[in-house]
Amino acid sequence: MPVECIDLRSDTVTCPTDAMRAAMAAAEVGDDVYGEDPTVNALQDRLAGELGFDAALFVPSGTQSNLVALLAHCARGDEYLVGMDAHTYKYEGGGAAVLGGIQPQPLAHASDGTLPLDAVEAAIKPDDAHFARTRLLCLENTWHGRPMPPGYLADARALCDRRGLALHLDGARLFNAAVAQDVPVRDIARHFDSVSVCLSKGLGAPVGSVLLGSAALIAQARRWRKVTGGGMRQAGMLAAGALHALDHHVDRLAEDHDRAARLAAALTALGVEVTGQHTNMVFVQVAPASTASLVEHMAAAGVWLSPGSEGKLRLVLHLDVDDAGLKRVVDAWAGFRG
Numbered sequence: 609m610p611v612e613c614i615d616l617r618s619d620t621v622t623c624p625t626d627a628m629r630a631a632m633a634a635a636e637v638g639d640d641v642y643g644e645d646p647t648v649n650a651l652q653d654r655l656a657g658e659l660g661f662d663a664a665l666f667v668p669s670g671t672q673s674n675l676v677a678l679l680a681h682c683a684r685g686d687e688y689l690v691g692m693d694a695h696t697y698k699y700e701g702g703g704a705a706v707l708g709g710i711q712p713q714p715l716a717h718a719s720d721g722t723l724p725l726d727a728v729e730a731a732i733k734p735d736d737a738h739f740a741r742t743r744l745l746c747l748e749n750t751w752h753g754r755p756m757p758p759g760y761l762a763d764a765r766a767l768c769d770r771r772g773l774a775l776h777l778d779g780a781r782l783f784n785a786a787v788a789q790d791v792p793v794r795d796i797a798r799h800f801d802s803v804s805v806c807l808s809k810g811l812g813a814p815v816g817s818v819l820l821g822s823a824a825l826i827a828q829a830r831r832w833r834k835v836t837g838g839g840m841r842q843a844g845m846l847a848a849g850a851l852h853a854l855d856h857h858v859d860r861l862a863e864d865h866d867r868a869a870r871l872a873a874a875l876t877a878l879g880v881e882v883t884g885q886h887t888n889m890v891f892v893q894v895a896p897a898s899t900a901s902l903v904e905h906m907a908a909a910g911v912w913l914s915p916g917s918e919g920k921l922r923l924v925l926h927l928d929v930d931d932a933g934l935k936r937v938v939d940a941w942a943g944f945r946g
């Protein structure tokens with residue numbers, strides 16, 4: 609992408625900075641399938657410590673991280689409870705069913721993205737040969753940019769303990785949640801048996817996610833990572849980018865959240881219907897019939913938007929959008945005559 613473009617489609621579009629590339633080029637490496645890559649090991653140890661888990665596993669993507677977690681928690685004929693719009697249900701190609709014979713039980717979300725715990729409890733199947741065995745509850749935080757309320761997480765944990773379920777977090781943007789709530793990531797992670805975090809979203813690393821869990825769970829996940837083709841060799845070059853991101857790009861997430869708030873305010877002032885703003889995401893509703901011309905108008909001004917559906921657009925702030933970029937977005941939008 610030419611530098612002049614401002615890409616608001618996602619926070620996955622960030623490119624490694626010069627300093628990150630230098631750290632990657634200098635990385636000490638080894639064969640990670642043998643467990644011998646010192647930089648991968650350092651990344652895994654660091655995140656395990658920060659999030660309060662025994663063990664961690666570096667994987668190529670968030671999708672694979674969630675997949676190997678599901679495969680480690682559940683066997684064939686088991687079931688996980690999950691939001692009907694959750695990434696782990698809707699956007700991962702049905703991998704757990706395809707590869708693990710694991711049945712999803714999708715549940716409706718409340719308006720804040722939580723899964724009402726009475727509905728969760730009602731969906732737990734009795735121990736009976738007619739039913740899949742309900743093993744796991746999966747949550748997602750942030751949810752469409754929104755950090756989950758801490759009290760909800762504690763209640764979900766208590767329910768899982770009472771009913772013998774494991775609890776997994778798709779924490780693709782866990783660091784955004786922690787920064788927004790001004791708590792250590794550990795405070796959120798401590799409710800879960802396993803947590804997946806993405807380094808390649810707002811944190812700005814080019815590739816990679818990490819799954820956290822007990823030593824036994826991560827040993828299972830490591831096996832599934834190999835089976836699913838995710839065992840990488842001198843992956844320390846990638847892990848070095850992730851370590852650089854953890855050193856330099858966590859606190860600055862607050863800047864993205866601040867710019868998202870300013871973008872929401874500026875668009876509101878232009879008369880645009882802003883339907884929500886949480887952490888680094890702004891949601892707007894435009895006339896469905898004018899979406900295509902808006903996207904085209906903005907692209908001509910060097911601003912890339914995802915067309916969404918039915919006029920609902922998601923604008924995502926990240927490392928590669930600074931104040932000058934933000935101004936260009938607002939100026940370009942102000943010039944749209946839809």
Ligand SMILES: *Cc1c(COP(=O)(O)O)cnc(C)c1O
Pocket residue numbers: 668669670671672695696748778780781806808817
């Ligand atoms: C991006 C994302 C993932 C998956 O990450 P990939 O690296 O793109 O596979 C999982 N969950 C959520 C909520 C995400 O936003």
